[in-house]
Amino acid sequence: xxxxxxxxxxxGAGGAGLMAALYASKTANTAVISKLYPTxxxxxxxxxxxxxxxxxxxxxxxxxxxxxxxKGSDYLGDQDAIEFMxxxxxxxxxxxxxxxxxxxxxxxxxxxxxxxxxxxNNVTGKPVRRACYAADRTGHMILxxxxxxxxxxxxxxxxxxxxxxxxxVNGAAAGVVAIELGTSELHVFHAKSVxxxxxxxxxxxxxTSNAYAYTGDGIAITMRHGIPMEDMEFFQFHxxxxxKLGILITEGVRGxxxxxxxxxxxxxxERYAPRVKDLASRDVxxxxxxLEIKAGxxxxxxxYLYLDVRPETVNKxxxxxxxKRLDGSPYTMTGEEIIAKLPDIVDFARTYLGVDxxxxxxxxxxxAHYTMGGIPTNKFGEVVIDDHNTVMPxxxxxxxxACVSVHGANRLGxxxxxDLIVFGxxxxxxxxxxxxxxxxxxxxxxxxxxxxAQIDAIVNAQGNEKILEVASKMKAVMMDCVGxxxxxxxxxxxxxxxxxxxxxxxxxxxxxxxxxxxTEMINLWELGNLLEIAEVVxxxxxxxxxxxGAHARDDFPKRDDVxxxxxxxxxxxxxxxxxxxxxxVVITKYEPKERVY
Amino acid sequence: xxxxxxVFRFNPEKDKKPHYESxxxxxxxxxxxxxxxxxIKGSFDGxxxxxxxxxxxxxxxxxxxxxxxxYLACKALLKDFHTNKITVEPILGMRLIKDLIVDxxxxxxxxxxxxxYFVNEEPAPPQERLQSIEERERFDDTTKCILCxxxxxxxxxxxxxxxxxxxxAIVAAHRFIFDSRDRAAADRLRILNDQFxxxxxxxxxxxxxxxxxxxxxxxxxxxxxxxxxxxxLV
Numbered sequence: 001x002x003x004x005x006x007x008x009x010x011x012g013a014g015g016a017g018l019m020a021a022l023y024a025s026k027t028a029n030t031a032v033i034s035k036l037y038p039t040x041x042x043x044x045x046x047x048x049x050x051x052x053x054x055x056x057x058x059x060x061x062x063x064x065x066x067x068x069x070x071k072g073s074d075y076l077g078d079q080d081a082i083e084f085m086x087x088x089x090x091x092x093x094x095x096x097x098x099x100x101x102x103x104x105x106x107x108x109x110x111x112x113x114x115x116x117x118x119x120x121n122n123v124t125g126k127p128v129r130r131a132c133y134a135a136d137r138t139g140h141m142i143l144x145x146x147x148x149x150x151x152x153x154x155x156x157x158x159x160x161x162x163x164x165x166x167x168x169v170n171g172a173a174a175g176v177v178a179i180e181l182g183t184s185e186l187h188v189f190h191a192k193s194v195x196x197x198x199x200x201x202x203x204x205x206x207x208t209s210n211a212y213a214y215t216g217d218g219i220a221i222t223m224r225h226g227i228p229m230e231d232m233e234f235f236q237f238h239x240x241x242x243x244k245l246g247i248l249i250t251e252g253v254r255g256x257x258x259x260x261x262x263x264x265x266x267x268x269x270e271r272y273a274p275r276v277k278d279l280a281s282r283d284v285x286x287x288x289x290x291l292e293i294k295a296g297x298x299x300x301x302x303x304y305l306y307l308d309v310r311p312e313t314v315n316k317x318x319x320x321x322x323x324k325r326l327d328g329s330p331y332t333m334t335g336e337e338i339i340a341k342l343p344d345i346v347d348f349a350r351t352y353l354g355v356d357x358x359x360x361x362x363x364x365x366x367x368a369h370y371t372m373g374g375i376p377t378n379k380f381g382e383v384v385i386d387d388h389n390t391v392m393p394x395x396x397x398x399x400x401x402a403c404v405s406v407h408g409a410n411r412l413g414x415x416x417x418x419d420l421i422v423f424g425x426x427x428x429x430x431x432x433x434x435x436x437x438x439x440x441x442x443x444x445x446x447x448x449x450x451x452x453a454q455i456d457a458i459v460n461a462q463g464n465e466k467i468l469e470v471a472s473k474m475k476a477v478m479m480d481c482v483g484x485x486x487x488x489x490x491x492x493x494x495x496x497x498x499x500x501x502x503x504x505x506x507x508x509x510x511x512x513x514x515x516x517x518x519t520e521m522i523n524l525w526e527l528g529n530l531l532e533i534a535e536v537v538x539x540x541x542x543x544x545x546x547x548x549g550a551h552a553r554d555d556f557p558k559r560d561d562v563x564x565x566x567x568x569x570x571x572x573x574x575x576x577x578x579x580x581x582x583x584x585v586v587i588t589k590y591e592p593k594e595r596v597y
Numbered sequence: 598x599x600x601x602x603x604v605f606r607f608n609p610e611k612d613k614k615p616h617y618e619s620x621x622x623x624x625x626x627x628x629x630x631x632x633x634x635x636x637i638k639g640s641f642d643g644x645x646x647x648x649x650x651x652x653x654x655x656x657x658x659x660x661x662x663x664x665x666x667x668y669l670a671c672k673a674l675l676k677d678f679h680t681n682k683i684t685v686e687p688i689l690g691m692r693l694i695k696d697l698i699v700d701x702x703x704x705x706x707x708x709x710x711x712x713x714y715f716v717n718e719e720p721a722p723p724q725e726r727l728q729s730i731e732e733r734e735r736f737d738d739t740t741k742c743i744l745c746x747x748x749x750x751x752x753x754x755x756x757x758x759x760x761x762x763x764x765x766a767i768v769a770a771h772r773f774i775f776d777s778r779d780r781a782a783a784d785r786l787r788i789l790n791d792q793f794x795x796x797x798x799x800x801x802x803x804x805x806x807x808x809x810x811x812x813x814x815x816x817x818x819x820x821x822x823x824x825x826x827x828x829x830l831v
Binding site: 212467 | 610627648653
């Protein structure tokens, strides 16, 4: 066992973790621990843009961004936190540019912006150009830029270290325990502040845009110490995943004029969202797609639809919509312009679908995409552990793992990258500040005790179960019963299945008993996290007897503000029981009203 | 269709030297090589070890030699190979650790050596620094790099000496040298004007041919050579 000591430890090296590290390292001795090389993090797969009301092309205001996010959240987002994020967005994007981020540019040399789902001019209700982009690899450029700046700032990195436990002493964070993947050696990181930035858990579902690494590690680690989770029933399905594979096709395709087409050749979103059509928010579009497919309107009756960005299609519907260029001329696109603005999408479609999107429509289906729920925090990234928002000293969370809550029941496109940079930065600043005024908590007498117990359970498991089978059963049942449309009956049966699978999981034998890159052992630990999280998601979803944002129930089809305008808190008790509680939503000036796009 | 996947295996805790194992499995022409490796690990041998994460060619984890050429396993589809015999081996020129996992430390050390970060200590304006569409386009190609190491580990000059910074590090330098906002081009050119710098490139084009991001790497290296010789950035 090796010991290390730092003022601030950051777990995870995606956008939130690197932003936190960059800011914390200005005043505190900071280290980042990541199970992947930092540039492998999932932030790098984000495509379309980061939202900020720069107004580079047309009138926009951070207050409009705030209202759009509140409405997008189906009024479950905390409005003070959303105001903070949208106000801070403008400065945060300029900071990224000052760090060298190669944004695409307007004719005047400013940061280029494109329309995105749910982002509107609040006066006209028309889509507004708010997504600041670098071609269709904005997340890649954010990840690279932040990693590069961390190198410049001499941040310490522990790459390919899997954090498996949080150390809690006297009710405060005292550090973490990690497994060095190359050797299986245990490392104890003693710290004054711990920032969790481990991302989401989209690997719970079968069709997913999420990386293999997205296994809910941060939530799993904290839940085992009695720290609650917030709004776990809310998980976003992105409308346009590549058919069967789930690989993301950015909403930017529709921002540039692409449309969704059903098997009858109809642009069906006109019926569901008459005003903004294909640029409605994601929950609305994913549900519309589900209903079209269910009604037999899939392509050739199959369970997919077309995303069509051929120039002739874009130009036809832009003319019908009366869409104009900034100079007032009719909006048109050529094949060359589409390739220039969406190079990676063209590449993905050619590689994985064998389709040239400039010449053929792309087969798509909704794909599991984003964790709205997570570890509850306030707007400074401090973890809050009860319905009175009591802060746990020394513990922070930021990015997809956290629930501030700025996304509520449904996140707007471009607000995830924004969440990373705004709350990554503020959690880093706050964690560093805390570490200046605090002493180290003493380490527990045997800091690796629980880590060894977890490893022993995996190494010594006996039985004939198979990891692939347990994982695929979980993914299938969660997709079918706790996905885009839910019913009490379906979720109850999913809960039983997941509980059975948690038992079967204990009987998956470990074939690799070695120390060097034992990826099988790590994959098993990750599957354990996913199974526990799947159970929590299902319990929270069963309890919420309404439909709101991404949580849509056939048996309770309406939003119920009287009973359910509140956040769900969930705790895993030492006996394994999941306990639920609730806390109010913060409303500043936007009273809940019916949500129409 | 039935596929035979021959996989390079080496367990440093058991094996004296590497060997190959063959696995027969059913696969679709559109399956990724990564899908087949996952299936082998899950169904035949849990000890098989390799890196992967995003599974769609963006994170750069799973660079491997597949039928003799470097690919990302998640971006190489069975149908691309026009055969039902697939051989998977680790990328060359790096210290072998286990199965398909190699030591990437030297690769990232070379990356860090070229100042791969934006430098401009002039006071920043309150809004963005302006950059024309043309200035931005000048270095667009090299911003696409995902540090997968396909290029560096396909380069015979790198195989000959791992002191050579390698194409990936030069691509990283290029991305900043030709960025109109950056101020450290001269420092990077000085670093690359070295016996282990750009002159180790003998325009073999292996890097360009296997880059999963289709970056014109040999071109980028040539532009840096020209900048060193002429003292001008064009």
